[in-house]
Amino acid sequence: MSSPYLTLTVVELTQETPDAVTIHFERHDRQAVSCLPGQFLTLILPCGPGGKKERRAYSLSSTPSEAPRLAVTVKRVAGGLMSNYLLDTVQVGQQLEVMAPIGNFTLTPQPGAARSVVLVGAGSGITPLMSMLKAVLREEPQSQVLLVYGNRNEESVIFAEQLRRLEQQYAGRLQVEHVYSQPKGPVTAHQHTGRLNRTMLLRILEQRHSFPPAQAEYYLCGPEGMMLEAQAALELLGVPASRIRRESFVAAAEATETAAAQPHGHGDVSAATTDEGASLTRTVTIHYEGAEYQFAVEPNQTILEAALDQDIDLPYSCQAGLCTACRGKCLSGKVHLDEREGLSDAEMNQGYVLTCVGHPLTSDVVIEIG
Missing domain, CATH: 2.40.30.10 (Translation factors)
Known part of the structure; x- marks a missing residue:
């Protein structure tokens, strides 16, 4: 590996x-x-x-x-x-x-696709959306993109010039709607004054007849409040939940992923209220990059914290249970997760855990990373 x-x-x-x-x-x-x-x-x-x-x-x-x-x-x-x-x-x-x-918040270009992609972002939440936007425009000649982008004012728009160039280059396929909470000058066409909230998003989307709500694909990235407002708007429009993707780790980060499931069994993963066994020191075994590590995890420690205290260089990033950089598969034993936002139901069922928010509940926990 x-x-x-x-x-x-x-x-x-x-x-x-x-x-x-x-x-x-x-x-x-x-x-x-x-x-x-x-x-x-x-x-x-x-x-x-x-x-x-x-x-x-x-x-x-x-x-x-x-x-x-x-x-x-x-x-x-x-x-x-x-x-x-x-x-x-x-x-x-x-x-x-x-x-x-x-990361799981991804868009895979499909050259033969003819889809409508709606990107909703605010502030630095534009960064992954910019990657998606450029990929769709370049690699899916029959697809169209709508970007709704919220900022304080015109000067705080990241990629302003690049977005202008892309709108010209892909005229008819890319539309950018700017929302300014405190604009410095008069707003023009495709610019709006106010906050990027449910009402604003509904007003913008209801005018875009080429982006039918039930058929478009939606990607949301920005502050948690904005994403909740956007989800509320999409629910009112009848957008199926399966068509909405959101990036959750960005805000947490500012305060390989598709590894196949192993053929052997797995342990028990719980995200419910911490139960029996949580108040005891447990020994955990980690398999990583061809080596085996055994170390004690105190009741107030996560598995990752205990490993780092022993100078075991396990992979991690956000330390909030959101980005999945620390994901591993629990092969035996029982692990409690404080947070499971980063894991799908399927991953939970297959025994995957996040060491940065994981606590061993039994003495036979074995986790394989990578």
């Missing part, structure tokens, strides 16, 4: 807004890095106290067709450890340690 860690070189920086920069990377050998539109890259940088390495996940704003380049777009967050470190220090030629792209 190949290592999930890569070293990438910064080859270009693009200033998108006064507080957002796109960082373009390549491998030193210029080989393509496998990814899908919508996935994210985890950056590992020594920006913590005393140079401690910290991890943050950033959605790719590039598409696979831009290989060998990968790009992430980083917006400065007030008090944000990683975003401020990056924007203040990153330079062309610098080498950064990253985890290979992963």
Whole structure:
């Protein structure tokens, strides 16, 4: 199995807004890095106290067709450890340690498709949507895209110029609707004043007859409040839940994925209220990259925290149970998860766990990662 860690070189920086920069990377050998539109890259940088390495996940704003380049777009967050470190220090030629792209919030281009794709985002939630938008326009000549993008004002629009160019290049196939909560100038066509909430989204979508609600595909990314409002609007329009995808890890991250199920059995995974056995220290066995690790997990620790305390370098990113970078399969024993947003019902049933929010409830827990 190949290592999930890569070293990438910064080859270009693009200033998108006064507080957002796109960082373009390549491998030193210029080989393509496998990814899908919508996935994210985890950056590992020594920006913590005393140079401690910290991890943050950033959605790719590039598409696979831009290989060998990968790009992430980083917006400065007030008090944000990683975003401020990056924007203040990153330079062309610098080498950064990253985890290979992963994530379930993806769109797979289908050249023969003729579909309507609606992307709803706010602020830096545009980054994975931008990757999807470019991929559909480039690789699905019969498909059309509607982007509804909320920002404070015109100056805070990430990718403003790139979106204008794409609208011209793909006239009739791409429509961008901007929503400004505090516009600086008069709004023009395809611009709206107010918050990107349920009422605003309904007003915009009801005017787009070429995007029939029940047939279009919807991808939502942004603050949790915006996504709840968007989901409420789509429910009122009768959009089936199966046609709505949302990115949940982005907000949590700012405060390989398709590995086949193993043929052997699995343990018991619970996301209900922590039950019996949670107050005892348990020994956990981890199989990772051909090695076996055994270590004790205290009652107040997650499995990942206990491993890191033992200097066992397991993969992880968000540490909130959302991004799935730390996913493994529980082969025996019983594990409780504090949060299961990142796992599908099928994955839960197959015994998959997230070590960053997992607690062993029995003494025979064995987890296989990778």
